[in-house]
Amino acid sequence: MNVADSERISALLAEKGLEATDQVEDAHVIILNGCTVREKAVHKALSTLGTLRPLKKRPDGQKPLIGMAGCVAQLEKEKLFKRAPYLDFVVGTDAIDHLPEIVHRVEHGERHVMYADFDRANDYSTDTKIFGYKAQAYVNIMKGCDKYCTYCIVPYTRGKEKSRTIDEVVEDVARLVARGVREITLLGQNVNSFGKGNPNSKLREPQELHNVIGKVGPRAGEENFPQLLRALDSDPRLAELKRIRFTSSHPLDFSDELIECYAPASQGGVAKLAGHLHLPVQSGSNAVLQKMGRHHKIESYIAQMDRLRELNPEVGLSTDLIVGFPTETEEDFQQTLRLLDRVQFDNIYAFAYSPRPGTRAAKMVDDVSNDVKNRRLNELLQYQLKIAEARYASRVGKEMEILVEGEAKNQNLAVGLKTDLRVWTGRTTCNRVVNFMSGGQRELLGKFLNVKIAGATSLSLQGELT
Numbered sequence: 001m002n003v004a005d006s007e008r009i010s011a012l013l014a015e016k017g018l019e020a021t022d023q024v025e026d027a028h029v030i031i032l033n034g035c036t037v038r039e040k041a042v043h044k045a046l047s048t049l050g051t052l053r054p055l056k057k058r059p060d061g062q063k064p065l066i067g068m069a070g071c072v073a074q075l076e077k078e079k080l081f082k083r084a085p086y087l088d089f090v091v092g093t094d095a096i097d098h099l100p101e102i103v104h105r106v107e108h109g110e111r112h113v114m115y116a117d118f119d120r121a122n123d124y125s126t127d128t129k130i131f132g133y134k135a136q137a138y139v140n141i142m143k144g145c146d147k148y149c150t151y152c153i154v155p156y157t158r159g160k161e162k163s164r165t166i167d168e169v170v171e172d173v174a175r176l177v178a179r180g181v182r183e184i185t186l187l188g189q190n191v192n193s194f195g196k197g198n199p200n201s202k203l204r205e206p207q208e209l210h211n212v213i214g215k216v217g218p219r220a221g222e223e224n225f226p227q228l229l230r231a232l233d234s235d236p237r238l239a240e241l242k243r244i245r246f247t248s249s250h251p252l253d254f255s256d257e258l259i260e261c262y263a264p265a266s267q268g269g270v271a272k273l274a275g276h277l278h279l280p281v282q283s284g285s286n287a288v289l290q291k292m293g294r295h296h297k298i299e300s301y302i303a304q305m306d307r308l309r310e311l312n313p314e315v316g317l318s319t320d321l322i323v324g325f326p327t328e329t330e331e332d333f334q335q336t337l338r339l340l341d342r343v344q345f346d347n348i349y350a351f352a353y354s355p356r357p358g359t360r361a362a363k364m365v366d367d368v369s370n371d372v373k374n375r376r377l378n379e380l381l382q383y384q385l386k387i388a389e390a391r392y393a394s395r396v397g398k399e400m401e402i403l404v405e406g407e408a409k410n411q412n413l414a415v416g417l418k419t420d421l422r423v424w425t426g427r428t429t430c431n432r433v434v435n436f437m438s439g440g441q442r443e444l445l446g447k448f449l450n451v452k453i454a455g456a457t458s459l460s461l462q463g464e465l466t
């Protein structure tokens, strides 16, 4: 979500006539887009803010305007001005579109400008902004979260759930496709809740905007996420759109109707839907899930994964996990390892629990020591590494289609070769990274290519162009 917001911030400032620079000393405006999902991320944002202070004392008088955006801005608000008086503005998650106006005001001498309120009165409507040429784009379809998992700060930093309409999203994507976008990632804190109470909801009375907030998922008769996928799949204006991804989801709203979208197109599935699902599970223990306020059982999660693999055996699966949540016992942790064995994820994003102030879990006794949290985290990551190695190795010898994302940062594979070969990187439909070599002169960015998989590590595949 923050990557997409940063893209929007860049595009809004470009519309204002500013150019991007990767030299912080050259910048006229510096905006930190900070995340609060873990304690470490907040510390990182605040310490980076501290490193910008000397720029305000430049002897040449070229002082940049400095702003804080994102969840850190939304949560800390005016406290940020107390902490860093040299900070010029704070822009919350719901106020990004006010940035050009905010920068204008600061340029004209205002100090400590703050926009950090949630827009509670209006429906959610926006158009996607992309910065430069892109074959891939993030498209916000809903925002906010009403789930209030006990550990999570997001409902407090992103507000209540609101959704765009199917018509608006399809038109937005049509504009992107006309600009060359071939893969989209539909974004929201909980995309499976898409449609709940949106303006096309036949069930909604005009005054009902606030009442529908808080209910789980769309009701019968309201627009829903599978309908959006099917509309994007079939609209003739989107013929050149090749892949649809989405993130993030909650198992509770991961409906049978959505699972059926993963079937082959010949059996009623959504042809453009990428063969990958990221479905956060957080723990393999029902006792811990209950404490987390997740409202789903591990057995139902496994049943969802089994049905998905039945429909698409090649589907790539990834998840989020937290270790060391209050009360997590060794047996709870072992259940999480057993879940990895059972589901065979391609990838996991695992973290040691850290309490987020203001959440319900922060009031629980944080009774798992840091040593135990770190030991469990390492064990979990090592455990998954072996699973990922085997899953990646099973791809060797196969031919796969990738969307080329650019030259790889790591060019080690090409070192020593007496040619102009460069390492490029792309991604399969099931979200696996494939590195391959090609002549440096060829412009491959944004192209769909077929590669034969020649090797594998636990992180990526090596391919050869076919």
Ligand code: SF4
Binding pocket: 145, 146, 147, 148, 149, 152, 153, 154, 155, 189, 190, 250
């Ligand atoms: S569903 Fe996701 S974003 Fe919403 S409260 Fe739970 S963890 Fe946070």
